Amino acid sequence: MIWFTEYQTKNTGLTVKVKEAKHVQSKYQEILLLDTYEYGKMLVLDGAVQTTERDEFIYHEMLAHPALIKHQNPERVLVIGGGDGGTVREVLKHPSVKEVHLCEIDEDVINISKQYLPTISCELNNPKVSIFVEDGNKFLDERKEYYDVILLDLSDPVGPAEALFKRAFYEKVKASLRKNGIMTAQTESPFLQEEYFKTAVKEIQKVFKNYGTYLAFIPTYPAGMWSFTMASDDVNILDSSEKDYEKIKDLNTKYFCDKIYTSLFALPKFVSDLIK
Amino acid sequence: MIWFTEYQTKNTGLTVKVKEAKHVQSKYQEILLLDTYEYGKMLVLDGAVQTTERDEFIYHEMLAHPALIKHQNPERVLVIGGGDGGTVREVLKHPSVKEVHLCEIDEDVINISKQYLPTISCELNNPKVSIFVEDGNKFLDERKEYYDVILLDLSDPVGPAEALFKRAFYEKVKASLRKNGIMTAQTESPFLQEEYFKTAVKEIQKVFKNYGTYLAFIPTYPAGMWSFTMASDDVNILDSSEKDYEKIKDLNTKYFCDKIYTSLFALPKFVSDLIK
Incomplete structure (x- = not known):
């Protein structure tokens, strides 16, 4: 055994x-x-x-949909990290999306996911998707003011993803968004990775005018309590509109829904206190 | 090691x-x-x-406060189970409460908690508290229409607590509430204990006119995703008032807060679907 x-x-x-x-x-x-x-x-x-067949839907839905709903017409989306393809699959549920770029540093992650995780990687061959096996840091230098939504689907801030949790990197993300662009990053567990969480969120707060942090239950991630931070210079992400709810109605999801969207930024007190 | x-x-x-x-x-x-x-x-x-010093505040706050806020003037409160005393400690944060009964079947749990878990059991000697070492099922037979709030702080529905997850028991709980009474039960993990969760919630739904299920992040409980179900015959627990928020302002809590209260019943889609 x-x-x-x-x-x-x-x-x-x-x-x-x-x-x-x-x-x-x-x-x-x-x-x-x-x-x-x-x-x-x-x-x-x-x-x-990183991901399991049984609970991956929670992480991938909650990383992708809130920003894609807040953006009024997302056409160009970039996913950095996320070589398993789960985030790309969720992004493609939004009919306005014309082009998805996936920038993953490790080609082996993509290949293993294509071979062994077909329910997660299933949209990696979609004609709207282009895959770039590159360092996200370098990739962004060549794409200024291009994307509507950027999703940071990174592993922990040790190893290959370390530099992608720093302020210089969030500045690059901002420079690669076009007008009304929004980014969402996974920002670790506020419970078992308090320092990673605080640092990532506070760096994002310094770079963008508007920001908000939200949580999701992810059973196989530390403490089962995971955070994401959404940010934008032009869009007041704390607002929502009737049109948002019409878009949500048409999404085929298992975790994300209208109620989760309405209460997205309702944090437990100790979590708000950490990032005040 | x-x-x-x-x-x-x-x-x-x-x-x-x-x-x-x-x-x-x-x-x-x-x-x-x-x-x-x-x-x-x-x-x-x-x-x-059952409980740990580091994350117990989440479970105990989320079991106790929502019902005590929804009730307009809780004076008499019963906790069944919960021999560690954490729920009693939270109940006593509400100044309207005059009398707390704790009904725990296992005296050893109370004694061990008093000895080794002082930050949790600290209010068990409060003069407002009476402890009954009894079976909750029998205890309720003698207390009809007495309590304003009953909190079911039970272990899993195997072993000593098994009979306390059944419809006959919820009927007794209802009969022991006086006018405008509210009960809240812990109802297991919707992720790793799907059947326990569904059964407990559906039985409660059959017994009470008004009910609502909510979740909290509890790192040391199965999947870190835990559920509670609140129910009442007389109180529409889905409503809230300005007075509720005034009461919340004065509570000294680490997890529960106004935002958590506002979005209490916002469930992920798959959880709502399980108990429709």
Whole structure:
């Protein structure tokens, strides 16, 4: 019997029973593909769970839809990280979207996801999608004022993604948005990764005029309590309109819905206090 | 080095590093008191984590405050289960409360909590509190139309608490509420305990005219996604008033707040679908 424990801190972790394990050492990180009894296939990078077949819908829906609803007409979308394809799949549920760029540094993540996670990677071959195997930091230098929505679908701020949680990077993201552009970043767990969370959110607050942080329940992420931060210079993201709700009605989702949208920025007191 | 894993299902669990462990076999269950590195002291009954010093505030605040705010003048409150005292501590933050009854079947849970969990059990000796070491099912037979608020702070529906998740028990709870009474029950995890969750909520829906289910992030409970169901025959619990918000302003809490109250019943789509 194989058991795998992801140490979310040095003192606590998530333990899962495993049917089969597959190891790949890529140029950037250790990739582990586990077939688990509880969560189905699970993708693990450098020991940290990235996505599982059973609960991936929550993370991918909550990263993609709020910004795509707030934007009145998103046509060009960039996903940085997210080589598994789950965020791209959600982005393509919005009929206004004409072009999705996926910038992922590690080609092996894309290939393993295409082979073993077909329900997640299923839209990577969609003709609207272009894949760039590049460093997100360099990629943005060549795309000024281009995107309507940028989604930062990054692994933890250690290893390959470290530089992408810094203020200089958020400045580049802002410069790559065109008028009325919005970005959303995953910003870690406010409970078990308090410092990562605070730092990421506060750097975003320094760069953009409007911002808001929201949470989602993600069972396989640290503490099951995950955060995202949305930001924009031109759009007051705290507002919403009737048109937003019409768009939500037509979305095929399992977690995100009108009620989640209405109460998006309602944070528990201790979480608001951390980022005041 | 000691590690403890709570198996939340047979295929997944929460793993924590332990400094010291203490075992007691009570008349009803195996009681384990762990001193953990991540979560401080942790109380475990029959292998299931009940409370930890670090995250207990979330469960206890979210079980107690919503009903105590919805009720316009709660004076008499009953807590069934909850021998650790955390719910009683939160109840006593409401100045209108004159009398709190705690009905806990297992005296050893109370004694261990008094000895080892002082920040949780701290109000058990408050003169407003009476403790009854009794079976909740029998206790209610003798208290008809007495309470303003009843809080069901029960362990999982296996072992000593099994009968307290059934319709006959919810009928008794209803009969023990006086006019404008409200009850809230913890109703398990909609993610890893889908059947327990559905059954408990649907039974409550059959017994009371008004009801609503809400969630809270509880890192040490299954999937970190926990549910509570509030119900009342006389009070439309979906409504709220300005007076509610004035009461919330004066509460000293770390999780519960005005925003959480406003968006209390905003559920993810898959959770609403389970209890439609």
